Amino acid sequence: MPENLFKEDNSSDEANSQEVKKDFQGLLGSVRKFMTELLEIRSNTDAATTKESIILDIPFKGHTSWILICSIFIASIGLNANSTAVVIGAMLISPLMGPILGMGLSLAINDVETLRKSLKNFLVMVVLSVVTAFLFFYTFPIQDESSELLARTKPDIRDVLIAFFGGLALVIAxxxxxTIASVIFGVAIATALMPPLCTVGFGLAIGNWWYALGAMYLFIINTIFIALATFLVIKYLRFPMVRYANSRRRRRIARIASAIGLLVMLPAGYTFYMAFNESLFKKQAQEFLSETIEIYEFARNGRYLDNLTKIEYDYQNGSLVEIVCMGSEEIPENILNSWRRKKQDYSRLKDAEFSVVQGGKDDSEEKFNYVSELYEAKKAELLTREERIRFLEEEVVRLSENVGKQIPFQEVVAEAKEINQNLAGLSFAYQLQSDFNKMDTIPIFEAKWKGSLRKNEKVKQSENLLKWLKVRLKDSTIVLRQE
Known part of the structure; x- marks a missing residue:
């Protein structure tokens, strides 16, 4: 009897297990079906219309050229004025995306003719944009290096990711x-193809080649990753390949397209790798600083200048982490050594140079002078309330003295004319004078005598006039000059 019960329990457990397994498989199937319906894009794709619309957007001539020129001018003005809203407006009307999508499409479907047309119009687009921006910044009187301009001179990992995922969103739309128009407009803003080209023109206009090269590098990154995203999406959607009557020519073109696609992906992969390494290096550097100098407490009048911290990633020549401190207090050598040891705990900072600029210990006289000047300026800003009040009181006294010295010039001129008929004119002004110890405000009169008066008579009458002025105005500091 117990054996029968045991067998019944086992068979019941097996049945429950089979039922749970079947329910789980059903759940997985439902999730898989849901995810497939959620993410599947092939069934709702119009390959012929998409190809036609991309090819139509490739050429740059007529209306499209003038739209590009106007949008470059608007973007250049926005960058110069540091206006994000104006730059966004310029990106919305810019037709820059056409040739880039054309390159990705032509590589994916082996269409050499479209690739040739895309490359030609891409070069026209770049040259026209850079020349337009150059002419604007070269002729415009205000050439401020705004933050909007400087933000386009040094790309990082975020620019790579924005370009790639922006390109994916654009091609899918x-x-x-x-077509989802809002996505197209959003990608035009996010990928920001136009501002780097405007910055290239700005760099050339002011003769700063590093600005121009950095901005062109950012533009090339955006171009490569948008084209790469287009290539991958078109391949995934299985757009029909271009057929050629000659099978040998078809194979040759397929090889050329594959080689070009590989050449595009290699620099894209290298750029991503380098930008990713730089991002990790800067992240570890910030963590290192937060655990060392940022928590260090100066005993007296030292201060860490976080805005002067220099974090530079250079794969070939060596990276640098440099911090700047001001004030006469120096960080002890044992503390600096402990920071250097701690730097070795970070894998990407081991080979980086670590430098601390503090007062005269740095071997760069220019940096020392800069830190000293900055320190003095900060001290002036940190005056105590009593010192500020004393300074204002001294200013009030000085101004009161000057008010007391105000000359009733009109009355003096009338009286001087009555006293001396040979006087042809009298002028007056205050003059600041200093003997390098103190500064004084001196009232200066200038007398003009009639031409019939001889030189010795002018000198004598000038002496009499000066004595009268000092008595009349009760001021012994008065000076009289004659023409």
């Missing part, structure tokens, strides 16, 4: 039946 273009491929959908009934």
């Amino acid at each position: 273009r491929a959908k039946k009934g």
Whole structure:
């Protein structure tokens, strides 16, 4: 009897297990079906219309050229004025994306003719944009290096990711039946193709080649990753390949397209790798600083200048982490050694140079002078309330003295004319004088005598006039000059 019960329990457990397994498989199937329906894009793709619309956007001539020129001018003005809103407006009307999508499409479907047309119009687009921006910044009187301009001179990992995922979103939106216009506008803003080209023109206009090269590098990164995203999406959607009557020519073109696609992906992969390494280096450097100098407490009048911290990543020549402190207090050598040992705990900082600029210990006289000047300026800003009050009181006294010295010039001129008929004119002004110890305000009169008066008579009458002025105005500091 117990054996029968045991067998019944086992069979019941097996049945429950099979039922749970079947329910779990059903759940997985439902999730898989849901995810497939959620993410599947092939069924709602219009390959022919997408290809036609991309090819139509490639050429730069006529209306498109003038739209590009106007949008470059607007973007240049916005960058110069540091206005993000104006730059966004310029990006919305810019037709820069056409040739880049054309390159990705042509590589994906082996269309050499479209690739040739895309490359030609891409070069026209770049040259026209840079020349337009150069002419604007070269002729415009205000050439401020705004933050909007400087932000386009040094790309990082975020620019790579924005370009790639922006390109993915753009091609997916273009491929959908009934294109999603809002996505196209959003990608135009996010990928920001136009501001780097404007910055290239700005760099050339002011003769700063590093600005121009950095901005062109950012533009090339955006171009490569948008084209790469287009290539991958078109391949995934299985757009029909271009057929050629000659099978040998078809194979040759396929190889050329594959080689160009590989050449595009290699620098893209290298750029991503280098930008990713730089991002990790800067992240570890910030963590290192937060655990060392940022928590260090100066005993007296030292201060860490976080805005002068220099973090530079250079794969070939060596990276640098430099911090700047001001004030006469120096960080003890044992503390600096402990920071150097701690730097070795960070894998990407081991080979980086670590430098601390503090007063005269740095071997750069220019940096020392800069820190000293900055320190003095900060001390002036940190005057105590009593010192500020005393300074204001001294200013009030000085101004009161000057008010007391105000000359009733009109009355003096009338009286001087009555006293001396040979006087042809009299002028007056205050003059600041200093003997390098103190500064004084001296009232200066200048007398003009009639031409019939001889030189010795002018000298004598000038002496009499000066004595009268000092008595009349009760001021012994008065000076009289004659023409």
